[in-house]
Amino acid sequence: MKRNSRFSYNIFAEKNFIRNFILYFKSNIVPIILVISLAIVIIVPMFYSYFPAKLNLKEGDVSPHEIIANRDVSYIDVVKTEEQQERMAESVSPVYLLDRNKEDEVFAGVDDFFSSLTSILSSKDDEMLKREKLLDFFTNNTQIADFFLYEPIGRIEQFHQTLKGIVYKLMLAGVRSDKISQTTQMGLEAIAELDLEEEEKELLIYALNRTIQPNLIYDKKATEREIEKVRNAVSPVVITISKGDVVVKEGEEITADEVKVLKALGVIRTRDDWKVVLSIFAFTCIFLLLSFIAIKRSVVVNPGNIVKKTAEFAIIVSIVYIVSIFLDNISPYLVPIPLLAMLVFAFFDFPTALTVTLAFSFLLSFPLDLRSPIMFAVIVSSIVSMFLLRKMAKTITFLYAGIVGGLSMSFIALFIGLSSKLVFKQVGLNVSFGFINFLGGSIVALGMIFVMDHLFNEATVLRLLELGDTGAPLLRELLTKAPGTYQHSMVVSNLASSAAEKIGANALLARVGAYYHDIGKMFHPYFFTENQQAIPNIHDELTPNLSKTVIINHVKDGIHLAKKSRLPQEIIDFIATHHGTTVVSYFYHKSKESNGAVRKSDFRYSGPLPQNKETAIVMLADAVEALAHTVSNPDFNKIEEMVNSIIKSRVSDGQLNESDITFKDLAEIKDSFVRTLLSLFHTRESYPESDESRNG
Template sequence: MNQLYKNQSYIYKALLFICASFLIVYIFPKGGVFKYEFTKGKPWQYDNLYAPFDFAIAKTPEEVAADKAKIAENSIPYFEYDTVIANRAKQAFSETFASNLKVLDLSSSGDQARLFGRVLLNDIYRYGVLEERYAYDEKRQIYLNKGNQAEAVSYGQLLTSDQLTSLINSRIDNSEYAKFKNGFIALFYDLVSPNVRLNRELTESSLQNEIDKVLTTRGSVSKNSRIIAKGEVVEGIKLQMLISLKSEYESQVWSDKNFYWIVVGYSVLVSLALLMLLLFLRKYRKDIFDNNAQVTFIIFNVLVMVIVTTLVVKYKANYIYIVPLSILPLVLKAFFDSRVGLFTHVITVLILGFVVPNSYEYTFLQIIAGIVTILTISESFRRANLFLSVGQITTNYILAYIAFHLIHEGNVNTIDWTTVLFFVLGGLATLMVHPLIYAYEKIFGLVSDVSLLELSDTNSKLLKELSDKAPGTFHHSLNVANIAEAAANEIGANSMLVRVGALYHDIGKMANPTFFTENQSASGNAHDVLSAKESAKIIIDHVIRGVEIAKRNKLPDRIIDFIRTHHGTSTVYYFYSKEKEVNDNVLIQDFQYPGPKPFSKETAILMMSDSVEAASKSLKNPTSSLIDTFVEKIINKQMAEGQFLNSNITFKEIQQVKKVFKRKLTNIYHLRIEYPE
């Protein structure tokens, strides 16, 4: 059990690794993967390829679409003829004729006029009157359904409302009844109603039946026949044969045995990719590797991108470039650094290469986008920088896509602008990174540059309280922040993190501000009425009080680390010496800070900055040489006490920090160069 406890961190990472690998393999499609990569217009790089089985040659999507369009163009629509309306009109003719043409009806030519009207009415309803106009050519053949019978006629034989009016006027004008035109028009206006309409359901059903019969293949390839020879250009029928073979290979039904072998293959490849990520963290980012929460965060982001992309490929592969994969390096750079962001991005793209179509093209585009993301984004907390970076990422996507299209097609006329639009949408989706970073901060307890920028605002509630209760401490914190930030910039540490840590490192002094020199007035010292041990306890307790205040105000753990470590395990030497003067049996532990010692470059820089800035107030008549000696003495003493043993700062970097301190203090005290006499 003791051994398990010691290795619990490694056990957790092993379980995380196994679970992540299992989940990725589980969502992957389990079909076979075609083992050959080929590109239109490029020579076949492998040996002669022979058909492993019989398969049909698939038509291109364009050819299938053209065949369907031709069928749709030549399809015969179905129209319904309502005989009830026609018969009702014919039956009502006599009565309507008598009421509208009474004078003519009673004349000697009344029977002839009736016959003229009936003939015209029969001609009108020979093929019927349309309820609405349709976008068919007049010569287009149609089927006219009259009850259970269908008659093939041309669309132009059906009357529209305009044609009906023209027909009535023409027939009356050319007859002996022209002077009764108004009466005849009123007659037919009362009688005639549209009785022909398009049967959309039957028409579409018939069309769909014809479309379903469209062949998606043209010819076949027999087993063992040669498909393509080595060096032969992949184009035309050869390209279609290869595409057909790939599709047939990946879609064929696999046996249980083959299925398990495919799962084993995927498991090995995915595990290797994730293992490389963990080994990278262990070798080059040990602090991240040792933090289980941060490792979980990185693996979680990889899983999210893999799952989202795989689902898009499964349900709508055309939308694959809308998935904002560039969010991954942006997020990781915000919390860690560029190298972690880029390496994780590359590993994720390699994993996705197993499932995406055109894997080489996809991998190239995404890796280029990841590199552009890392190179272009700086100070991500500035919104303008993010917009510029997204613009550059989208531009590179589009340029790379057009370049691939030129290689494949040899012209720009067939560029799919919908895909270009997808790249733009993917770029806009990348702007979600800011709210995503905020959510991750709350969920995983991480701190980004955006939060650090907010915390560095001296008008924040906690810093305003510090300036009110302990103005001397607040001023000291500002000086330490400036010095520490310059030192961090010099050695490539996180300057924003150091600055924020410096601003809050002494907030514990608000509990007893007058017991600290920088807040005391000239009237007296609060320690004069206390024993050395009591004074030391008050001084030491400002670290504990600071941690309590920070937690109460919900400061991030990374900032609280600066409060804990800014004195390390050093001794309150003044009161320790004072106690030794009256007590030989004094315990040094009663005068030591609880620690821990600094464990990063940033916390080590703050410890040095705090000590140097505080002690510099005791300098009288400072000179350049005096400041140099003073800085060397303080930092060398901390090194001798082993305060920096747990931090990853080097001797060279400490020397660089010393130079910055000397330069800064010289500027603060407005010293001139000392000239020899």
């Protein structure tokens, strides 16, 4: 039963996985199509680079036309590498182990030899028996036996010491087990130089041959290890062909070395072609997977804009990739990775830009054969530029980031050039190209961002700076038609941007969102208190229900106007959420006085609620600014109490439930609001007028 239930569970789990996968695929069909299209854009040039027109050529064939390298390529010449390894292996000396015990054995053998000889000669045997013993001792060498039959014992001891001296020198030099005959020959040569009778020399030679032993024993395993170590230490013989080099001239017979180059370039079909295909596919999939994960995790991406964001990413990567292929023909220092980093940063965020830049750099290293030092230089300098852009408040910051990134790139390029001992002209070109890459990339990025901002209606930093200009058309119109609302929006923007900066939210987005949050009031400006200066209150002539309708409709009117003016969705969100689903309290209570059955829900805004910290801050700032005007003789305690009441009412009403704002954030927002309002309500001390001023 357990086995069956577990099996059933697995089936259901598998079905759920498949169902979820199908739902995910359907909900993300457009982004997936865009990613697949991007993969095609990337893979096709890679295949063209690695698999040009294939030729059926082999060693000895005549080249039908001139073949030029279409890219830099380096490959290991296996045959030449093995030849080099063999030459080095042959130079390795055999390894011998010194056996010190052998020296003692040899000297003991010499002592025993002469001791035995002395014993025979000093015995009291008769002459015949002594001769028989000497013949046996010298293995029937009658010449030596007869010569030493009457030799004095003292003379034998001299021969003993002489041989020990010769053996000592031989053993000290080392007697190799595989070359004992050469060592013996050296001993014989030493004996031959002695001033002795031939029979005496024969004695020493006989004794040497009987006693000498090797003290250096050949170690086969240690020798093999040394040979292997030397072979492994040999650097591979790398053949490098530069892009544009003529590999084979037309009509020339193709050599074995040229066949290797053509295989490395992919001109000749090989059995390993499938490995390159698999590598290209794997590199591309890894890049797209990492990038898509980074995009999905980006703070600026949500289900509502995932298609737009994926399209932006596909366009950016496609343009940069195609440009990279062309610029690499001039210099690898011109590959526009900085442009990619700046564009992804502008349309997404720093973590996404960092991930995409790193992944794209490694992807480009495959078809463009970018060397590690160049990749390092470009990546580090791009990160420097992105760090500078994080606090961007002006368009000029892009150029500043380009200049600083370019200087960083130039410095690293100079270091690489000098350490690689390149000629001065090439070093100068690399330094110049590195700087141009970043400065030019920042200028091109500004142009592309401007175009894509308006094409996709994006709220990038540059677009926000453009919309945040108080001379922007909608803001000028707001100032003209609803000057009170305009002033209210300016104060709200100050409150919101200061609070956003304090809690680490996007202060620029909060400021610009606050500028436009009330643009819907331009349709009926005099229905709102801030625009009723010097005129009667129009609501005195209207029913509470009608007044409520006009007041609530300013949100819908604002959304309509924002869409008509093609404001980014991020700005429209401020208009839609700045009242959330709060109640128009004044008219609700006024209506309830005459109709006790009135429903509070009829006097609520339709929402939606704020979805992020920036829109939540503007909601609070809008309410705080409006209520601040009702505080008489404002001081710190009164303002703090008023701000606290607004925040508590919004929290208790659930208006902040869908935003990611925390209670810690709310405490800091309150503190920021109080400080900002105190500075706004600050009044001068009154001073006694002088007589001159009173009279004049």
